[in-house]
Amino acid sequence: MGVVVIDGSTVRDFVNDETLFKKSVDESFAALDLNKDGVLSRPELRKAFETMRLIESHFGIDVATTPEQLTKLYDSIFEKFDCDGSGTVDMDEFRAEMKKIMLAIADGLGSSPIQMALEDDDNQSLLKKAADLEASKLSSS
Numbered sequence: 001m002g003v004v005v006i007d008g009s010t011v012r013d014f015v016n017d018e019t020l021f022k023k024s025v026d027e028s029f030a031a032l033d034l035n036k037d038g039v040l041s042r043p044e045l046r047k048a049f050e051t052m053r054l055i056e057s058h059f060g061i062d063v064a065t066t067p068e069q070l071t072k073l074y075d076s077i078f079e080k081f082d083c084d085g086s087g088t089v090d091m092d093e094f095r096a097e098m099k100k101i102m103l104a105i106a107d108g109l110g111s112s113p114i115q116m117a118l119e120d121d122d123n124q125s126l127l128k129k130a131a132d133l134e135a136s137k138l139s140s141s
């Protein structure tokens, strides 16, 4: 194990690998659906984003953010996911929005690579899975 360097094209390759991306997103969804009712509630989604530091920086959170601002921000993220305004996020909504977010992150990374530690056992992180894909390519070539 060690560190793998990922950039925008790593993330884009991952999103474009439809089978792998769908499987990864579905696994994240299952892990986030704490009460296993098949949809993500507001607290379930918030918990997810609190554990994803990179997504937080993508949405512009900095250390000075107050709890009230955070709640507002997580509410606005939830509204984005909940396209049909049903008050819950279903699998299709989750897949569609995660794809958008990952592509936005890819654009943000561009050709400025970041390092990711492979021993980090954050299995819910899609960026970690993108990094794993990159690492598997490196080891097989």
Ligand SMILES: [Ca+2]
Binding pocket: 033, 034, 035, 036, 037, 038, 039, 040, 041, 044
């Ligand atoms: Ca749920």
